[in-house]
Amino acid sequence: MAEREEVKNKQVLFKNYVDGFPKESDMYVSTENTIRLKLPQGSNGVLVKNLVLSCDPFLLLLMRKSDHGGLFSCYTPDSPITGYGVAKILDSGNPKFKKGDLVWGITGFEEYSIITDAESLFKIEHTDVPLSYYTGILGMPGITAWAGFYEVSTPKKGETVFVSAASGAVGQLVGQFAKLMGCYVVGSAGSKEKNISVLINHFLVLLICFNGVSFVLVVDFLIVLTVTRYFPEGIDIYFDNVGGKMLDAVILNMRKHGRIALCGQISQYNLAEPEGVKNLLPLIHKGITMKGFTVFDYYNHYSKFLDILLPFIREGKIVYIEDVAEGLEKTPAAFVGLFSGRNIGKQVIVVSRE
Amino acid sequence: MAEREEVKNKQVLFKNYVDGFPKESDMYVSTENTIRLKLPQGSNGVLVKNLVLSCDPFLLLLMRKSDHGGLFSCYTPDSPITGYGVAKILDSGNPKFKKGDLVWGITGFEEYSIITDAESLFKIEHTDVPLSYYTGILGMPGITAWAGFYEVSTPKKGETVFVSAASGAVGQLVGQFAKLMGCYVVGSAGSKEKNISVLINHFLVLLICFNGVSFVLVVDFLIVLTVTRYFPEGIDIYFDNVGGKMLDAVILNMRKHGRIALCGQISQYNLAEPEGVKNLLPLIHKGITMKGFTVFDYYNHYSKFLDILLPFIREGKIVYIEDVAEGLEKTPAAFVGLFSGRNIGKQVIVVSRE
Numbered sequence: 119m120a121e122r123e124e125v126k127n128k129q130v131l132f133k134n135y136v137d138g139f140p141k142e143s144d145m146y147v148s149t150e151n152t153i154r155l156k157l158p159q160g161s162n163g164v165l166v167k168n169l170v171l172s173c174d175p176f177l178l179l180l181m182r183k184s185d186h187g188g189l190f191s192c193y194t195p196d197s198p199i200t201g202y203g204v205a206k207i208l209d210s211g212n213p214k215f216k217k218g219d220l221v222w223g224i225t226g227f228e229e230y231s232i233i234t235d236a237e238s239l240f241k242i243e244h245t246d247v248p249l250s251y252y253t254g255i256l257g258m259p260g261i262t263a264w265a266g267f268y269e270v271s272t273p274k275k276g277e278t279v280f281v282s283a284a285s286g287a288v289g290q291l292v293g294q295f296a297k298l299m300g301c302y303v304v305g306s307a308g309s310k311e312k313n314i315s316v317l318i319n320h321f322l323v324l325l326i327c328f329n330g331v332s333f334v335l336v337v338d339f340l341i342v343l344t345v346t347r348y349f350p351e352g353i354d355i356y357f358d359n360v361g362g363k364m365l366d367a368v369i370l371n372m373r374k375h376g377r378i379a380l381c382g383q384i385s386q387y388n389l390a391e392p393e394g395v396k397n398l399l400p401l402i403h404k405g406i407t408m409k410g411f412t413v414f415d416y417y418n419h420y421s422k423f424l425d426i427l428l429p430f431i432r433e434g435k436i437v438y439i440e441d442v443a444e445g446l447e448k449t450p451a452a453f454v455g456l457f458s459g460r461n462i463g464k465q466v467i468v469v470s471r472e
Numbered sequence: 473m474a475e476r477e478e479v480k481n482k483q484v485l486f487k488n489y490v491d492g493f494p495k496e497s498d499m500y501v502s503t504e505n506t507i508r509l510k511l512p513q514g515s516n517g518v519l520v521k522n523l524v525l526s527c528d529p530f531l532l533l534l535m536r537k538s539d540h541g542g543l544f545s546c547y548t549p550d551s552p553i554t555g556y557g558v559a560k561i562l563d564s565g566n567p568k569f570k571k572g573d574l575v576w577g578i579t580g581f582e583e584y585s586i587i588t589d590a591e592s593l594f595k596i597e598h599t600d601v602p603l604s605y606y607t608g609i610l611g612m613p614g615i616t617a618w619a620g621f622y623e624v625s626t627p628k629k630g631e632t633v634f635v636s637a638a639s640g641a642v643g644q645l646v647g648q649f650a651k652l653m654g655c656y657v658v659g660s661a662g663s664k665e666k667n668i669s670v671l672i673n674h675f676l677v678l679l680i681c682f683n684g685v686s687f688v689l690v691v692d693f694l695i696v697l698t699v700t701r702y703f704p705e706g707i708d709i710y711f712d713n714v715g716g717k718m719l720d721a722v723i724l725n726m727r728k729h730g731r732i733a734l735c736g737q738i739s740q741y742n743l744a745e746p747e748g749v750k751n752l753l754p755l756i757h758k759g760i761t762m763k764g765f766t767v768f769d770y771y772n773h774y775s776k777f778l779d780i781l782l783p784f785i786r787e788g789k790i791v792y793i794e795d796v797a798e799g800l801e802k803t804p805a806a807f808v809g810l811f812s813g814r815n816i817g818k819q820v821i822v823v824s825r826e
Contacts, residue, residue: 394748
C-alpha cells in the first residue's frame with residue numbers, strides 16, 4: 119500500500135546562523151530524506167503536500183540567533199526552513215481538515231510536511247483566484263497590508279500617503295488601498311539591479327506607474343529632497359516597510375498629527391546592528407504616532423478581510439504582481455534576491471501545480 | 473501721574489544662539505530698560521507685572537537656530553527670554569482681563585511685560601493654592617502630565633509604568649497619577665551633582681521614595697539591567713521625558729502592546745546632533761505604540777483638568793515639589809541647572825511676591 123511506503127522528500131535545509139546579508143549558501147537543497155505519506159498514529163496534526171511557498175523578508179530574522187521578542191523561533195541548522203505556503207492535505211488527524219482540503223499557513227520548504235500545529239492553518243474556500251494569492255494578497259501579506267493601512271494608520275479620504283518597498287508583497291496592496299480610499303499616494307521601490315544598501319545611497323531617476331500608484335526609486339541624503347518634491351505639503355501617513363535612513367528622513371516631512379505604521383525594516387535586517395533613527399523630536403512637536411504592529415493581532419479579522427478583498431480582486435479593482443520561481447531549488451536564489459531588490463512583486467516558489 | 477512715568481524694568485536678555493549645553497553667560501541681566509506702566513493707545517494686549525517665572529527645559533530649544541516644526545519661534549539676541557509665568561494685570565486692552573486679574577501663560581523674563589497675544593493667557597480663578605503652581609502642577613507641565621498619561625498612554629489599573637525625569641515638573645505628576653490609578657510605577661531621576669550626560673554613563677545606587685513613587689537613578693549600559701530589575705515582567709507604559717539612550721534601552725523591556733508617550737528629550741537638547749535610537753524593531757514585534765504629543769493639543773481640556781486636579785491638591789492626594797529661586801538674577805543659574813540635574817522638583821523663579 120502506497121501510504122506505507124516512504125517517498126523522497128526534497129527539502130531546503132538551513133545551514134547556519136547568518137550575520138549580515140543572507141547568501142544562497144546559507145541554505146542547501148537535499149533529496150536525501152524520505153517521508154511516509156501517512157501521519158503517525160495518534161497525531162492531531164496534518165500531513166500536507168506543499169504547492170506554493172512564500173519568500174518573505176521576515177524569514178531572515180529566523181536565520182539570526184535571537185529570541186525575536188518571543189514572536190518567532192529561530193531555524194535549526196540542517197532542518198528545513200519554514201514559512202508561509204499553500205498546501206493540500208494528504209492525511210489529517212485534526213477534525214478541522216480532511217484529505218483533499220487546501221490550506222494556507224506556516225509549513226516547511228519541502229515537498230511534504232507534517233504540520234503539528236494544524237490549528238494555525240487557514241482553510242482555503244475560494245479557488246476561483248490563483249492559489250498563490252493565499253501566500254500574498256489573500257494571505258499574511260494581504261492582511262498585514264489591510265490591518266496596517268485601515269486599522270493602524272486610520273486613513274481619511276484626501277490624505278497623503280507614502281509607502282516604502284511599495285512593489286513588495288505588502289506595499290503594492292497598501293498603495294492600492296490608499297488609492298481606493300481617495301488618498302494621494304507615492305511609493306518608493308528598490309530597483310532591479312540595486313541592493314537595498316545601494317538603494318539607500320542613490321537617488322532615483324524613475325517614476326513609474328502601477329495601477330494608479332506613483333512609484334519613486336529613492337534615498338539617502340537625497341531622500342529628503344525626493345520626499346519634499348512629491349509631498350510639498352507633507353505626509354499624513356507613512357507605511358514603513360524599510361526602517362533606517364528612510365524612516366529618519368520621512369519623519370522630517372510628516373505633517374502634524376501624522377501616523378507612521380511600522381510594518382517592517384527590510385533595510386535593517388542585513389545589518390549586524392541597526393542604524394539609529396535620530397529624528398524623533400519631530401514626533402513630539404508634530405504630535406505624530408508611530409505604531410508597530412504584526413499580523414498576528416489581526417488574524418481574527420480574516421473572514422471580514424476576505425469579504426472585502428475577494429470582490430476587489432474579482433472586479434479587477436486591485437491587481438497583484440507576483441514574481442514566480444518554479445521549483446524548490448530556486449528558493450535560495452529567490453530568497454536572497456529579496457534583499458537585493460531582484461524580485462518584481464511578491465516572490466513565490468511553485469513546488470507543485472497539482 | 474504714576475502711569476505716565478517710566479520705571480526701571482529689570483530683564484533677563486538672551487545673548488546668542490546656543491549649540492550644546494546652555495551656559496549662564498548665554499543670558500545676561502540688565503536694568504537699563506525702562507517701561508511706562510500703561511498700555512499704548514489702541515493695544516488689545518495686556519500689561520502685566522510678572523510674579524513667578526518658570527524654567528522649563530524646552531526653552532533651550534528656543535535658544536537654537538531652528539524652525540522647531542513651526543511650533544516655537546527662536547529667541548532674538550538682546551531681547552528678553554520668554555517662557556511660562558504667573559503675572560498680575562496692570563492694564564488691559566482686552567475685554568477678557570481687567571486690572572488686578574491674575575493670569576498664567578507665556579510672558580517675558582522681566583519685571584513688567586506687554587503681552588500682545590492676550591488670548592493665549594489663562595485667568596487664575598483659584599488662589600487657595602500657591603500661585604507658583606500655575607507654572608507647574610496647574611499650568612503647562614500639569615496639563616502635559618495629565619494629557620500624556622491619561623490621554624496618550626491609555627493606562628489601566630495594575631499596569632506597570634516607568635517615568636524618566638521623574639522628579640521634574642512633569643514627571644513627578646505622572647508618577648503620582650499612575651499611583652492614584654493603581655499602577656506599579658518606578659521613575660528615574662538625575663542626581664544633584666551629575667549632569668545628564670554623566671547620568672547617562674553611571675548606574676544608580678539609590679532608590680528613593682516620593683509620595684509612594686519609587687525612584688531610581690540610572691543609565692547607559694546598565695540601564696537595561698536596572699530596568700529589568702525593577703520590571704521583571706516588563707513595562708506597559710513608558711512616559712519618556714529624556715529620549716536617547718534611555719528610550720533605546722527601555723524599548724527592549726517593553727511588554728506586548730506597550731505604549732510610549734514621547735513628552736520630551738532632555739538628554740538630547742544639549743547635543744549638536746541627536747543620538748540615534750536603534751531598537752525600533754521591537755516596536756513591530758511587540759505591537760508597541762510610540763506617540764509624540766505637545767500640550768498645545770490639550771489646552772482645550774484645561775477646565776476639566778482643573779476640576780480633577782484642584783481636589784487632589786486640596787486633599788493632599790497629590791503633592792508637588794518646587795525648587796524656588798528668589799529674584800530674576802537667579803534665572804541663568806537656575807535654567808542651566810536644569811541640564812545638570814541641579815534642581816530638585818520644578819524650577820521656578822519668584823520675581824515678586826506682591
